[in-house]
Amino acid sequence: MESLAKNVVWHQAAVTRELRQELNGHRAVNLWFTGLSGSGKSTIAHAVEEHLFRAGCRTFVFDGDNVRHGLCSDLDFSESGRSENIRRIAEMVKLFLEVGVIALTAFISPLREDRQRVRELLGEDFIEIYCQCSLDVCEGRDVKGLYRKAREGKIQNYTGISSPYEEPVHPDLVLDTGTSPLETCIAKVLSLLKTRQVI
Amino acid sequence: MESLAKNVVWHQAAVTRELRQELNGHRAVNLWFTGLSGSGKSTIAHAVEEHLFRAGCRTFVFDGDNVRHGLCSDLDFSESGRSENIRRIAEMVKLFLEVGVIALTAFISPLREDRQRVRELLGEDFIEIYCQCSLDVCEGRDVKGLYRKAREGKIQNYTGISSPYEEPVHPDLVLDTGTSPLETCIAKVLSLLKTRQVI
Numbered sequence: 001m002e003s004l005a006k007n008v009v010w011h012q013a014a015v016t017r018e019l020r021q022e023l024n025g026h027r028a029v030n031l032w033f034t035g036l037s038g039s040g041k042s043t044i045a046h047a048v049e050e051h052l053f054r055a056g057c058r059t060f061v062f063d064g065d066n067v068r069h070g071l072c073s074d075l076d077f078s079e080s081g082r083s084e085n086i087r088r089i090a091e092m093v094k095l096f097l098e099v100g101v102i103a104l105t106a107f108i109s110p111l112r113e114d115r116q117r118v119r120e121l122l123g124e125d126f127i128e129i130y131c132q133c134s135l136d137v138c139e140g141r142d143v144k145g146l147y148r149k150a151r152e153g154k155i156q157n158y159t160g161i162s163s164p165y166e167e168p169v170h171p172d173l174v175l176d177t178g179t180s181p182l183e184t185c186i187a188k189v190l191s192l193l194k195t196r197q198v199i
Numbered sequence: 200m201e202s203l204a205k206n207v208v209w210h211q212a213a214v215t216r217e218l219r220q221e222l223n224g225h226r227a228v229n230l231w232f233t234g235l236s237g238s239g240k241s242t243i244a245h246a247v248e249e250h251l252f253r254a255g256c257r258t259f260v261f262d263g264d265n266v267r268h269g270l271c272s273d274l275d276f277s278e279s280g281r282s283e284n285i286r287r288i289a290e291m292v293k294l295f296l297e298v299g300v301i302a303l304t305a306f307i308s309p310l311r312e313d314r315q316r317v318r319e320l321l322g323e324d325f326i327e328i329y330c331q332c333s334l335d336v337c338e339g340r341d342v343k344g345l346y347r348k349a350r351e352g353k354i355q356n357y358t359g360i361s362s363p364y365e366e367p368v369h370p371d372l373v374l375d376t377g378t379s380p381l382e383t384c385i386a387k388v389l390s391l392l393k394t395r396q397v398i
Contacts, residue, residue: 014245015252015260023255046213053214056222058257060298061214070290074283084273091269092291099259099300 020100024058027198028097030122031104031189034115034168035131036160037146038138040177040185041106044131047182048189049104057199060096062089063106077157083114090118097125102198110165127196129189130171133178135160219299223257226397227296229321230303230388233314233367234330235359236345237337239376239384240305243330246381247388248303256398259295261288262305276356282313289317296324301397309364326395328388329370332377334359 033041049059075081096103119126139147150158157163175185232240248258274280295302318325338346349357356362374384
Protein backbone atom coordinates (compact mmCIF):
# COMPACT_ATOMS: atom_id res chain seq x y z
CA MET A 1 0.00 0.00 0.00
CA GLU A 2 2.95 2.32 0.67
CA SER A 3 3.60 2.86 -3.01
CA LEU A 4 0.25 4.55 -3.61
CA ALA A 5 1.35 7.36 -1.33
CA LYS A 6 4.87 7.71 -2.69
CA ASN A 7 4.16 11.14 -4.18
CA VAL A 8 2.86 12.46 -0.89
CA VAL A 9 5.19 14.68 1.12
CA TRP A 10 4.70 15.09 4.88
CA HIS A 11 3.64 18.50 6.08
CA GLN A 12 4.96 19.60 9.47
CA ALA A 13 2.23 20.97 11.70
CA ALA A 14 3.08 23.92 13.90
CA VAL A 15 0.48 22.98 16.53
CA THR A 16 1.65 19.68 18.00
CA ARG A 17 0.00 16.95 20.01
CA GLU A 18 2.13 17.96 23.00
CA LEU A 19 0.79 21.53 22.87
CA ARG A 20 -2.79 20.27 22.62
CA GLN A 21 -2.33 17.90 25.56
CA GLU A 22 -0.90 20.77 27.57
CA LEU A 23 -3.95 22.91 26.73
CA ASN A 24 -6.28 20.04 27.67
CA GLY A 25 -4.49 19.21 30.91
CA HIS A 26 -4.33 15.46 30.29
CA ARG A 27 -2.69 12.89 28.04
CA ALA A 28 -4.45 11.41 25.03
CA VAL A 29 -4.91 7.65 25.00
CA ASN A 30 -7.12 5.04 23.41
CA LEU A 31 -9.23 2.90 25.72
CA TRP A 32 -9.99 -0.06 23.49
CA PHE A 33 -12.94 -2.02 24.89
CA THR A 34 -13.28 -5.49 23.38
CA GLY A 35 -15.76 -8.26 24.07
CA LEU A 36 -18.90 -10.01 22.85
CA SER A 37 -22.00 -8.11 21.79
CA GLY A 38 -23.93 -7.45 24.99
CA SER A 39 -20.84 -7.57 27.20
CA GLY A 40 -21.29 -3.91 28.13
CA LYS A 41 -18.56 -2.23 26.06
CA SER A 42 -20.60 0.77 24.94
CA THR A 43 -22.34 1.21 28.27
CA ILE A 44 -19.04 1.28 30.16
CA ALA A 45 -17.31 3.46 27.56
CA HIS A 46 -20.08 6.08 27.72
CA ALA A 47 -20.18 5.97 31.51
CA VAL A 48 -16.40 6.39 31.76
CA GLU A 49 -16.59 9.21 29.22
CA GLU A 50 -19.18 11.02 31.32
CA HIS A 51 -16.93 10.85 34.39
CA LEU A 52 -13.92 12.10 32.42
CA PHE A 53 -15.90 14.86 30.72
CA ARG A 54 -17.23 16.12 34.07
CA ALA A 55 -13.60 16.29 35.19
CA GLY A 56 -12.90 18.58 32.21
CA CYS A 57 -11.25 16.02 29.91
CA ARG A 58 -11.67 15.96 26.14
CA THR A 59 -13.23 12.64 25.23
CA PHE A 60 -15.05 10.75 22.50
CA VAL A 61 -16.68 7.34 22.23
CA PHE A 62 -16.55 5.46 18.96
CA ASP A 63 -18.74 2.44 18.65
CA GLY A 64 -19.92 0.05 15.97
CA ASP A 65 -23.02 2.17 15.69
CA ASN A 66 -21.62 5.62 14.87
CA VAL A 67 -18.78 4.27 12.71
CA ARG A 68 -20.70 1.62 10.77
CA HIS A 69 -23.24 4.18 9.55
CA GLY A 70 -20.57 6.58 8.35
CA LEU A 71 -16.88 5.97 7.74
CA CYS A 72 -17.33 2.24 7.26
CA SER A 73 -20.79 2.13 5.66
CA ASP A 74 -19.28 0.42 2.63
CA LEU A 75 -18.01 -2.57 4.62
CA ASP A 76 -19.79 -5.83 5.43
CA PHE A 77 -19.37 -8.14 8.44
CA SER A 78 -17.18 -10.73 6.71
CA GLU A 79 -13.71 -11.33 8.15
CA SER A 80 -12.06 -9.01 5.60
CA GLY A 81 -14.78 -6.36 6.13
CA ARG A 82 -14.22 -6.49 9.87
CA SER A 83 -10.44 -6.24 9.51
CA GLU A 84 -10.69 -3.18 7.26
CA ASN A 85 -13.23 -1.72 9.70
CA ILE A 86 -10.73 -2.06 12.56
CA ARG A 87 -7.87 -0.71 10.43
CA ARG A 88 -9.77 2.47 9.56
CA ILE A 89 -10.90 2.95 13.15
CA ALA A 90 -7.31 2.65 14.35
CA GLU A 91 -6.11 5.20 11.80
CA MET A 92 -8.90 7.56 12.80
CA VAL A 93 -8.15 7.09 16.50
CA LYS A 94 -4.53 7.96 15.75
CA LEU A 95 -5.67 11.36 14.48
CA PHE A 96 -7.92 11.87 17.52
CA LEU A 97 -4.88 11.22 19.72
CA GLU A 98 -3.07 13.95 17.78
CA VAL A 99 -5.95 16.28 18.75
CA GLY A 100 -5.33 15.38 22.41
CA VAL A 101 -8.58 13.50 22.92
CA ILE A 102 -9.12 10.43 25.11
CA ALA A 103 -10.65 8.10 22.53
CA LEU A 104 -12.84 5.32 23.90
CA THR A 105 -13.58 2.63 21.34
CA ALA A 106 -16.28 0.03 21.85
CA PHE A 107 -16.01 -2.61 19.15
CA ILE A 108 -16.38 -6.37 19.38
CA SER A 109 -13.05 -6.57 17.51
CA PRO A 110 -13.07 -10.36 17.78
CA LEU A 111 -9.69 -11.16 16.21
CA ARG A 112 -6.38 -11.02 18.09
CA GLU A 113 -4.50 -10.20 14.90
CA ASP A 114 -6.64 -7.11 14.24
CA ARG A 115 -6.22 -5.83 17.81
CA GLN A 116 -2.49 -6.53 17.63
CA ARG A 117 -2.28 -4.32 14.53
CA VAL A 118 -3.97 -1.50 16.45
CA ARG A 119 -1.46 -1.93 19.28
CA GLU A 120 1.41 -1.77 16.80
CA LEU A 121 -0.02 1.41 15.25
CA LEU A 122 -0.77 3.24 18.49
CA GLY A 123 2.00 1.89 20.71
CA GLU A 124 1.74 2.71 24.40
CA ASP A 125 -1.35 4.86 23.77
CA PHE A 126 -3.34 1.68 23.17
CA ILE A 127 -4.98 0.38 26.36
CA GLU A 128 -6.80 -2.89 25.77
CA ILE A 129 -9.74 -3.50 28.11
CA TYR A 130 -11.40 -6.88 27.94
CA CYS A 131 -15.09 -6.88 28.86
CA GLN A 132 -15.29 -10.48 30.02
CA CYS A 133 -18.79 -11.90 29.99
CA SER A 134 -20.00 -15.40 29.13
CA LEU A 135 -21.91 -15.99 25.92
CA ASP A 136 -24.82 -17.25 28.05
CA VAL A 137 -25.12 -13.95 29.90
CA CYS A 138 -24.69 -11.85 26.73
CA GLU A 139 -27.25 -13.94 24.88
CA GLY A 140 -29.60 -13.76 27.86
CA ARG A 141 -29.43 -9.94 27.78
CA ASP A 142 -29.84 -9.73 23.99
CA VAL A 143 -30.67 -6.02 24.22
CA LYS A 144 -30.91 -5.62 20.46
CA GLY A 145 -32.54 -8.98 19.75
CA LEU A 146 -29.65 -9.85 17.48
CA TYR A 147 -28.56 -13.10 19.15
CA ARG A 148 -32.03 -14.51 18.52
CA LYS A 149 -31.83 -13.46 14.86
CA ALA A 150 -28.36 -15.00 14.62
CA ARG A 151 -29.61 -18.28 16.14
CA GLU A 152 -32.42 -18.25 13.60
CA GLY A 153 -29.85 -17.82 10.86
CA LYS A 154 -31.20 -14.42 9.88
CA ILE A 155 -27.82 -12.76 10.54
CA GLN A 156 -24.59 -14.22 9.18
CA ASN A 157 -21.14 -14.03 10.82
CA TYR A 158 -22.46 -13.14 14.26
CA THR A 159 -19.67 -13.20 16.83
CA GLY A 160 -20.07 -15.98 19.38
CA ILE A 161 -22.69 -17.79 17.28
CA SER A 162 -21.41 -18.19 13.74
CA SER A 163 -18.10 -16.31 13.97
CA PRO A 164 -15.26 -16.66 16.51
CA TYR A 165 -14.29 -14.35 19.40
CA GLU A 166 -10.62 -14.60 20.40
CA GLU A 167 -10.00 -13.51 24.01
CA PRO A 168 -7.11 -11.10 24.62
CA VAL A 169 -3.96 -12.83 25.86
CA HIS A 170 -2.42 -9.91 27.76
CA PRO A 171 -5.06 -7.18 28.05
CA ASP A 172 -4.21 -4.07 30.07
CA LEU A 173 -7.36 -4.58 32.12
CA VAL A 174 -10.04 -7.23 32.49
CA LEU A 175 -13.53 -6.22 33.59
CA ASP A 176 -15.89 -8.90 34.80
CA THR A 177 -18.91 -7.40 33.08
CA GLY A 178 -21.03 -10.47 33.67
CA THR A 179 -21.31 -10.06 37.43
CA SER A 180 -19.59 -6.80 38.55
CA PRO A 181 -21.74 -3.69 39.02
CA LEU A 182 -21.22 -0.92 36.48
CA GLU A 183 -19.75 1.40 39.12
CA THR A 184 -17.03 -1.14 39.94
CA CYS A 185 -16.04 -1.37 36.27
CA ILE A 186 -15.94 2.40 35.90
CA ALA A 187 -13.79 2.74 39.03
CA LYS A 188 -11.29 0.19 37.70
CA VAL A 189 -10.89 2.05 34.41
CA LEU A 190 -10.46 5.43 36.13
CA SER A 191 -7.96 3.90 38.53
CA LEU A 192 -5.92 2.53 35.61
CA LEU A 193 -5.92 5.98 33.97
CA LYS A 194 -4.52 7.48 37.18
CA THR A 195 -1.88 4.75 37.50
CA ARG A 196 -0.81 5.35 33.90
CA GLN A 197 -0.74 9.10 34.61
CA VAL A 198 -3.22 9.90 31.85
CA ILE A 199 -5.38 12.02 34.15
CA MET B 200 -25.00 0.85 1.49
CA GLU B 201 -27.61 1.38 4.19
CA SER B 202 -28.59 -2.27 4.20
CA LEU B 203 -25.17 -3.40 5.43
CA ALA B 204 -25.77 -1.48 8.65
CA LYS B 205 -29.37 -2.56 9.13
CA ASN B 206 -28.55 -4.61 12.21
CA VAL B 207 -26.79 -1.70 13.84
CA VAL B 208 -28.73 0.18 16.51
CA TRP B 209 -27.81 3.79 17.35
CA HIS B 210 -26.36 4.35 20.79
CA GLN B 211 -27.30 7.60 22.50
CA ALA B 212 -24.26 9.38 23.89
CA ALA B 213 -24.66 11.16 27.19
CA VAL B 214 -21.93 13.71 26.39
CA THR B 215 -23.21 15.73 23.46
CA ARG B 216 -21.61 17.97 20.89
CA GLU B 217 -23.37 20.96 22.52
CA LEU B 218 -21.76 20.18 25.88
CA ARG B 219 -18.35 19.84 24.28
CA GLN B 220 -18.71 23.12 22.39
CA GLU B 221 -19.70 24.78 25.65
CA LEU B 222 -16.59 23.40 27.35
CA ASN B 223 -14.42 24.57 24.43
CA GLY B 224 -15.97 28.02 24.24
CA HIS B 225 -16.49 27.96 20.47
CA ARG B 226 -18.53 26.26 17.78
CA ALA B 227 -17.18 23.39 15.72
CA VAL B 228 -17.04 23.87 11.97
CA ASN B 229 -15.21 22.51 8.98
CA LEU B 230 -13.05 24.92 6.99
CA TRP B 231 -12.77 23.11 3.68
CA PHE B 232 -9.86 24.54 1.66
CA THR B 233 -9.96 23.53 -1.99
CA GLY B 234 -7.66 24.43 -4.88
CA LEU B 235 -4.82 23.24 -7.06
CA SER B 236 -1.68 21.67 -5.63
CA GLY B 237 0.60 24.57 -4.72
CA SER B 238 -2.28 27.01 -4.22
CA GLY B 239 -1.43 27.35 -0.54
CA LYS B 240 -4.21 25.26 1.09
CA SER B 241 -2.03 23.55 3.70
CA THR B 242 0.04 26.65 4.42
CA ILE B 243 -3.05 28.77 5.08
CA ALA B 244 -4.82 26.02 7.02
CA HIS B 245 -1.85 25.56 9.35
CA ALA B 246 -1.41 29.31 9.78
CA VAL B 247 -5.11 29.79 10.60
CA GLU B 248 -4.92 26.86 12.99
CA GLU B 249 -2.02 28.43 14.82
CA HIS B 250 -3.97 31.67 15.31
CA LEU B 251 -7.04 29.79 16.55
CA PHE B 252 -5.01 27.55 18.84
CA ARG B 253 -3.28 30.55 20.42
CA ALA B 254 -6.77 31.92 21.10
CA GLY B 255 -7.55 28.70 23.00
CA CYS B 256 -9.60 26.95 20.31
CA ARG B 257 -9.56 23.20 19.69
CA THR B 258 -8.34 22.68 16.13
CA PHE B 259 -6.96 20.13 13.71
CA VAL B 260 -5.62 20.24 10.16
CA PHE B 261 -6.23 17.30 7.87
CA ASP B 262 -4.31 17.24 4.63
CA GLY B 263 -3.59 14.86 1.82
CA ASP B 264 -0.38 14.01 3.57
CA ASN B 265 -1.57 12.80 6.98
CA VAL B 266 -4.68 11.12 5.62
CA ARG B 267 -3.20 9.44 2.54
CA HIS B 268 -0.58 7.67 4.66
CA GLY B 269 -3.15 6.33 7.12
CA LEU B 270 -6.91 6.13 6.77
CA CYS B 271 -6.80 6.15 2.98
CA SER B 272 -3.53 4.34 2.35
CA ASP B 273 -5.45 1.71 0.36
CA LEU B 274 -6.77 4.23 -2.19
CA ASP B 275 -5.20 5.37 -5.44
CA PHE B 276 -5.52 8.71 -7.25
CA SER B 277 -8.06 7.58 -9.85
CA GLU B 278 -11.41 9.36 -9.91
CA SER B 279 -13.09 6.64 -7.83
CA GLY B 280 -10.14 6.54 -5.41
CA ARG B 281 -10.34 10.31 -4.96
CA SER B 282 -14.09 10.23 -4.41
CA GLU B 283 -13.82 7.54 -1.74
CA ASN B 284 -10.95 9.52 -0.19
CA ILE B 285 -13.20 12.59 0.10
CA ARG B 286 -16.12 10.53 1.39
CA ARG B 287 -14.05 9.04 4.23
CA ILE B 288 -12.56 12.41 5.11
CA ALA B 289 -16.05 13.93 5.31
CA GLU B 290 -17.28 11.14 7.59
CA MET B 291 -14.20 11.54 9.79
CA VAL B 292 -14.64 15.32 9.91
CA LYS B 293 -18.25 14.75 11.01
CA LEU B 294 -16.96 12.90 14.06
CA PHE B 295 -14.39 15.64 14.79
CA LEU B 296 -17.26 18.15 14.74
CA GLU B 297 -19.01 15.98 17.33
CA VAL B 298 -15.90 16.36 19.49
CA GLY B 299 -16.23 20.14 19.17
CA VAL B 300 -13.10 20.65 17.10
CA ILE B 301 -12.62 23.23 14.34
CA ALA B 302 -11.53 20.91 11.53
CA LEU B 303 -9.44 22.48 8.78
CA THR B 304 -9.18 20.30 5.69
CA ALA B 305 -6.67 20.97 2.94
CA PHE B 306 -7.39 18.74 -0.03
CA ILE B 307 -7.32 19.49 -3.73
CA SER B 308 -10.83 17.93 -3.88
CA PRO B 309 -11.10 18.75 -7.60
CA LEU B 310 -14.66 17.58 -8.26
CA ARG B 311 -17.76 19.68 -7.54
CA GLU B 312 -19.85 16.58 -7.00
CA ASP B 313 -17.53 15.30 -4.25
CA ARG B 314 -17.51 18.66 -2.45
CA GLN B 315 -21.30 18.88 -2.80
CA ARG B 316 -21.60 15.54 -1.04
CA VAL B 317 -19.52 16.88 1.83
CA ARG B 318 -21.77 19.93 2.05
CA GLU B 319 -24.84 17.69 2.13
CA LEU B 320 -23.32 15.58 4.91
CA LEU B 321 -22.11 18.44 7.10
CA GLY B 322 -24.76 21.05 6.34
CA GLU B 323 -24.07 24.56 7.64
CA ASP B 324 -20.91 23.36 9.39
CA PHE B 325 -19.26 23.08 5.97
CA ILE B 326 -17.43 26.27 5.00
CA GLU B 327 -15.93 26.04 1.51
CA ILE B 328 -12.86 28.19 0.97
CA TYR B 329 -11.49 28.39 -2.54
CA CYS B 330 -7.76 29.01 -2.77
CA GLN B 331 -7.75 30.64 -6.18
CA CYS B 332 -4.41 30.57 -7.90
CA SER B 333 -3.55 30.13 -11.58
CA LEU B 334 -2.02 26.91 -12.80
CA ASP B 335 0.97 28.95 -14.03
CA VAL B 336 1.72 30.26 -10.55
CA CYS B 337 1.15 26.86 -8.88
CA GLU B 338 3.35 25.14 -11.44
CA GLY B 339 5.96 27.85 -11.07
CA ARG B 340 6.10 27.23 -7.30
CA ASP B 341 6.16 23.43 -7.66
CA VAL B 342 7.32 23.03 -4.05
CA LYS B 343 7.23 19.25 -4.20
CA GLY B 344 8.51 18.92 -7.77
CA LEU B 345 5.35 17.04 -8.68
CA TYR B 346 4.18 19.27 -11.55
CA ARG B 347 7.42 18.56 -13.34
CA LYS B 348 6.98 14.83 -12.81
CA ALA B 349 3.38 15.10 -14.03
CA ARG B 350 4.51 16.97 -17.18
CA GLU B 351 7.07 14.24 -17.76
CA GLY B 352 4.28 11.69 -17.49
CA LYS B 353 5.82 10.11 -14.39
CA ILE B 354 2.65 10.79 -12.34
CA GLN B 355 -0.79 9.94 -13.67
CA ASN B 356 -4.05 11.79 -12.93
CA TYR B 357 -2.34 14.94 -11.69
CA THR B 358 -4.87 17.72 -11.12
CA GLY B 359 -4.45 20.60 -13.55
CA ILE B 360 -2.20 18.59 -15.86
CA SER B 361 -3.83 15.28 -16.63
CA SER B 362 -6.92 15.48 -14.46
CA PRO B 363 -9.54 18.27 -14.15
CA TYR B 364 -10.06 20.84 -11.40
CA GLU B 365 -13.61 22.17 -11.14
CA GLU B 366 -13.81 25.61 -9.53
CA PRO B 367 -16.42 26.09 -6.78
CA VAL B 368 -19.58 27.84 -8.01
CA HIS B 369 -20.68 29.39 -4.70
CA PRO B 370 -17.81 29.05 -2.24
CA ASP B 371 -18.22 30.65 1.20
CA LEU B 372 -14.93 32.49 0.70
CA VAL B 373 -12.46 33.04 -2.13
CA LEU B 374 -8.82 33.70 -1.30
CA ASP B 375 -6.57 35.09 -3.99
CA THR B 376 -3.62 32.94 -3.04
CA GLY B 377 -1.72 33.79 -6.21
CA THR B 378 -1.03 37.41 -5.28
CA SER B 379 -2.37 38.17 -1.76
CA PRO B 380 0.06 38.00 1.17
CA LEU B 381 -0.47 35.12 3.58
CA GLU B 382 -1.49 37.50 6.39
CA THR B 383 -4.33 38.91 4.28
CA CYS B 384 -5.68 35.42 3.61
CA ILE B 385 -5.50 34.49 7.30
CA ALA B 386 -7.32 37.70 8.28
CA LYS B 387 -10.12 36.97 5.81
CA VAL B 388 -10.68 33.49 7.22
CA LEU B 389 -10.67 34.73 10.83
CA SER B 390 -13.06 37.51 9.90
CA LEU B 391 -15.47 35.00 8.34
CA LEU B 392 -15.33 32.88 11.50
CA LYS B 393 -16.29 35.92 13.56
CA THR B 394 -19.13 36.85 11.17
CA ARG B 395 -20.47 33.31 11.37
CA GLN B 396 -20.15 33.46 15.17
CA VAL B 397 -17.90 30.43 15.31
CA ILE B 398 -15.36 32.18 17.53
